[in-house]
Amino acid sequence: MKRLFFRIGHVLLLFVVLQVVAGCEDDEISVSEAPSKEATYKPAEEEAGEEPIKIGFSMDTLLEERWLKDRELFKQAVEDLGAEVEIIAANGEDALQVWQAERLIERGIDLLVVVPHNAEATATIVERAHDAGIKVISYDRLVKNADVDLYVSYDNELVGELQAKAITSLAPKGKYVYIGGAETDNNAHLMKKGVFKVLDPLIEKGDITVVYDQWTKDWVPTNAQKNMEEALEANDNQIDAVISANDATAGAAIQALDAQGLAGKIPVAGQDADLAAAQRIVTDTQTLTIYKPIQALAETAAELAVKLAKGEEVEEDRTVNNGKVEVPSVLLSPIAVSKSNIVETIIDDGFHTKEEVYQFVED
Known part of the structure; x- marks a missing residue:
């Protein structure tokens, strides 16, 4: 009889454990498939010493050479500063970019960086982020008609x-x-x-x-x-x-x-100083390109993103009107590159190697 009660108790205990596990699984599904409109955002200062700063990076596309470079350089720069970054790309789909940004917000990022595909449509992203208490940096391209917190780009x-x-x-x-x-x-x-x-x-x-x-x-x-x-x-x-x-x-x-x-x-x-353009320049089919050192852009944006996420003040160079407000802006200087200065610019910077650029030039 005691053995029977023991077996019944064991079965009941197992049933309770399974119910608890099932409940946890249900909670995970509800979060991933039907996320709440209100993000689980906590101001960066409240998380100090607990978790690293989390930066969301919403990109227009990764279908062009230069944006692949931006992604890797920005990711490395953020991580070098002791923060984390989650990167998503919409590849030119406006609605998808908005949806992806909303997912980042709901995951509790501390700051959002946006490369807009459509300068007007992404104003929605800024509004959603601000509703969650999250600041937004417009990267390389300016989001129009929105209260963007900072614009980092080239002139x-x-x-x-x-x-x-x-x-x-x-x-x-x-x-x-x-x-x-x-x-x-x-x-x-x-x-x-x-x-x-x-x-x-x-x-x-x-x-x-x-x-x-x-x-x-x-x-x-x-x-x-x-x-x-x-x-x-x-x-x-x-x-x-x-x-x-x-x-x-x-x-x-x-x-x-x-x-x-x-x-x-x-x-x-x-x-953009794409590799194919550099090769065309040294083979005389393209006259020039404009070089915007992406590493400087990515590192500057990463540094400012982490500072803003921590609630620290940042210094801007000027303001740029986006149709709604004068957006505080940091604008770097581009460089014209032709056959005469290609070595001392994009090659000496390590943007492309000399072997890559000159591979189609006959000795």
Whole structure:
């Protein structure tokens, strides 16, 4: 009889344990599949000495070479500062970027860093983060119409000015093609503003005519190539210069030029110092690129992110209006790179190796 009671007690104990475990599993499912709209955020100062600062990094895309570099450099810089980082990329999907950012907020990050795909749509992300008591840094690209806490980037208007000054020195007169970036990207507008700041006086004098000016949807190179093909066809191949918003679009434009036997005969400007662009520069099919040392950008953003997350004050260089507020901003200086200074810039910085850049150059 005692043995029977012992067995019954053992079964009951096992049943209770299983119920507790099942309850825990149910709780985990409810958190992951149906998260609460209110994040489990705790101010950084309350967690001091308990857990490391957690930074969320919401990226537009990882489908381009430069953004892969940003991801790795930012991650390393944050970890070197003793903090943690969780990185997600939406690859150009606006709704997905908002959803991913919400997941980061719900996981209890201390600060959110955003590279917006759509400068307007990501304003929602800033609002959601602020509702949870989380500050937001806009990285490289500015989020529009939102109370962004800090903007860290390069001077993108200066990027356009450097492009235009270099190209107009080579082609002071003639027909120009402008291949812009994505219309949804505020940086694309800033770069274009810089380009036309230089071109407008020459246009007014009648020295330069911009015969084609078009955005590149989603920065997709095939769209840029179609733009360049349209420009060539509309002008019977009589083009004197091309300014492209980045190196991927410049490369696409050069493909269109190459199909007409014009590659290397017309100056072409890009931006980002992509490896393919550097190779085109030393083989004389692309004239220049604009180098924005990504390591400096990533390290600066990481340092400021950790400081803001800890509630510390940061020093900004200036403010930039995003359509709603004057956003405190830290803007670094870009560098124009041509064949004449490619070694002392991107190669000496270790951005690309000499072997990589010159691999297609004959001895």
